[in-house]
Amino acid sequence: MSDLRMPPPPVIEPDPSAARAPGLTGQCSGCQRMTHRYGAGGRPLCQWCMAPVAERYGSSVRYVSTR
Numbered sequence: 001m002s003d004l005r006m007p008p009p010p011v012i013e014p015d016p017s018a019a020r021a022p023g024l025t026g027q028c029s030g031c032q033r034m035t036h037r038y039g040a041g042g043r044p045l046c047q048w049c050m051a052p053v054a055e056r057y058g059s060s061v062r063y064v065s066t067r
């Protein structure tokens with residue numbers, strides 16, 4: 001999470017978190033970028049889509065539930 005000041009790369013580039021979690025990736029629910037999927041049924045967000053959510057709900061937020 002050190003490069004949030006950088007503009008997001010093209011969505012064809014996977015989120016860095018995806019590389020750290022082989023086999024646990026899914027499409028970001030915001031921009032469809034491949035990213036780390038936090039558990040079954042989770043709605044993953046890449047770090048760039050996560051940033052505004054984390055600002056609102058706190059840094060403990062890991063995914064957005066649709067329920």
Ligand SMILES: [Zn+2]
Pocket residue numbers: 028029030031032033045046047048049050
């Ligand atoms: Zn995203």
